[in-house]
Amino acid sequence: MTGKKQLMIEPSWCKGCGICVAFCPREALELMNGKVHLKDADSCVLCGMCEMRCPDYAIYLKNAEE
Numbered sequence: 001m002t003g004k005k006q007l008m009i010e011p012s013w014c015k016g017c018g019i020c021v022a023f024c025p026r027e028a029l030e031l032m033n034g035k036v037h038l039k040d041a042d043s044c045v046l047c048g049m050c051e052m053r054c055p056d057y058a059i060y061l062k063n064a065e066e
């Protein structure tokens, strides 16, 4: 069974480089006070691009039931 994924952000690991914001195909992310922030949860298609591009593992997908 494949569970639903959930977008996770670890603000303390985020250095605010904006890479994930730039690579998100849905423009669901933005920077707020130097940290990444999910601007529009409905736009996020859980593609994992942000996870792939973040150099600091500060944004990632996890299984919602974990």
Ligand code: SF4
Pocket: 007, 023, 024, 025, 026, 027, 028, 029, 043, 044, 045, 046, 047, 048, 049, 050, 051
């Ligand atoms: S999972 Fe994809 S759509 Fe969602 S925030 Fe990350 S890059 Fe954007």
Ligand code: SF4
Pocket: 013, 014, 015, 016, 017, 018, 019, 020, 021, 035, 036, 053, 054, 055, 056, 057, 058, 059
């Ligand atoms: S790529 Fe990673 S460190 Fe850079 S803004 Fe996004 S979450 Fe933060």
